[in-house]
Amino acid sequence: MIKLRIKILKKLAVKEKHLLKVTNNPDALWRTLVINEYIDNDGILQEKFFELTNASQLKIEESFSAKKEKIFNILKMSHTKLVVLEWVESILIALLLALFIRTFFIQAFKIPSGSMRMTLIEGDRLMVNKLRYGPHIPLTDKRLPGFTKPKRGDIIVFIFPEDPKRDFIKRLIATGGETVEIKDGHIYINGVLSKEPRIKNIYYYNRNSSFGEAHQVVKVPPGNYFVLGDNSASSLDSRFWGFVPEKNLIGRAEFIYWPLNRIRFLE
Numbered sequence: 019m020i021k022l023r024i025k026i027l028k029k030l031a032v033k034e035k036h037l038l039k040v041t042n043n044p045d046a047l048w049r050t051l052v053i054n055e056y057i058d059n060d061g062i063l064q065e066k067f068f069e070l071t072n073a074s075q076l077k078i079e080e081s082f083s084a085k086k087e088k089i090f091n092i093l094k095m096s097h098t099k100l101v102v103l104e105w106v107e108s109i110l111i112a113l114l115l116a117l118f119i120r121t122f123f124i125q126a127f128k129i130p131s132g133s134m135r136m137t138l139i140e141g142d143r144l145m146v147n148k149l150r151y152g153p154h155i156p157l158t159d160k161r162l163p164g165f166t167k168p169k170r171g172d173i174i175v176f177i178f179p180e181d182p183k184r185d186f187i188k189r190l191i192a193t194g195g196e197t198v199e200i201k202d203g204h205i206y207i208n209g210v211l212s213k214e215p216r217i218k219n220i221y222y223y224n225r226n227s228s229f230g231e232a233h234q235v236v237k238v239p240p241g242n243y244f245v246l247g248d249n250s251a252s253s254l255d256s257r258f259w260g261f262v263p264e265k266n267l268i269g270r271a272e273f274i275y276w277p278l279n280r281i282r283f284l285e
Contacts, residue, residue: 121148121153121156122148122149122153122162123147123148123149123153124145124146124147124148124149124269124272125145125146125148125268125269126143126144126145126146126275127143127144127145127146127175127185127187127271128141128142128143129141129142129143129144129187132249132252133187133188133247133248133249133252133253133254133255134173134187134188134189134247134248134249134253135248135249135252136248136249137173137189137248137284138173138187138248138271138274138284139280141277142274142276142277142280143274143275143276143277144271144272144273144274144275144284145271145272145273145275146175146268146269146270146271146272147269147270147271147272148268148269149164149165149269150164150165150166150269150270151164151166151167151168151267151269151270152164153269154265154267154268159265161265168190168193168243168267168270169190170190170191170192170193170207170212170214170217171189171190171214171215171216171217171285172189172190172270173187173188173189173190173270173271173284174187174188174189174190174243174245174262174267174268174269174270174271175187175267175268175269175270175271176188176243176245176262176266176267176268177266177268178266179259179260179261179262179263179266180259185268186245187271188245188246188247188253188255188256189216189217189245189246189247189248190243190244190245191205191207191217191243191244191245191246191256192207192238192243192244193238193243193244194238194239194240194241194242194243194264195237195238195240196208196237196238196244197209197235197236197237197238198235198236198238198244199233199234199235199236200222200223200224200230200232200234200257201232201233203221203222203223204218204222205217205218205222209235216285220248220250221250222246222250223250223251224257225257225258227257227258228257228258228259228260229244229256229257229258229260230256230257230258238261239261241263241264242261242262242263242264243256243261243262243264243267244256244261244262245262271284272284
């Protein structure tokens with residue numbers, strides 16, 4: 019900010035060699051005296067001022083004294099403008115930094131429903147890690163490389179395929195190329211009972227829906243995911259509307275940060 023202030027002053031000030039030509043212009047006079055260090059911010063004449071010739075010194079001093087109040091007002095207004103600029107600059111930097119972090123690193127979400135009970139309950143606020151799967155590049159269909167692939171059992175946040183304005187959170191059950199079946203409350207992947215600890219202890223219900231009927235084996239298309247809510251009895255998930263395209267992934271839910279009595283890492 020100091021550099022910015024210096025740039026502003028230098029831009030406004032006339033050159034030192036034209037010092038005597040601005041004695042009748044309080045605004046230009048003040049800018050010239052300050053930028054060339056003839057006076058300080060309190061209007062006190064500095065040693066450099068007294069290095070001028072007596073005639074020049076007298077002419078400037080008389081002009082300065084005659085218009086001292088006006089010069090001080092200019093000084094005050096300019097100082098206020100610079101303070102405002104400092105605040106604006108600080109706020110802009112903070113906003114840009116927050117936007118950068120939110121876009122590429124981590125984002126806060128609030129749980130709106132009970133579809134993930136009791137893992138997540140209404141009102142829980144959590145942080146979602148975007149780096150894990152690779153953040154989406156704004157205004158494109160591309161995403162940066164992540165340091166891991168989505169795994170079965172991960173709690174993921176994604177853009178709802180049927181309404182891009184809404185974000186959903188569910189547990190990942192199956193990935194592209196796999197088959198999934200809900201039988202007797204358990205999950206079968208490629209015909210084998212899943213032993214994933216984060217899935218096997220949850221009872222999943224069949225539904226008379228497109229992808230959740232009893233004895234129905236669903237194959238997940240490549241580049242897509244099959245997701246279910248932990249509260250299977252009350253969850254609008256892949257059983258009803260199908261699959262989550264990879265491009266819709268936002269990130270993995272990492273931990274609850276609010277309320278205080280709910281703070282914990284998620285599995």
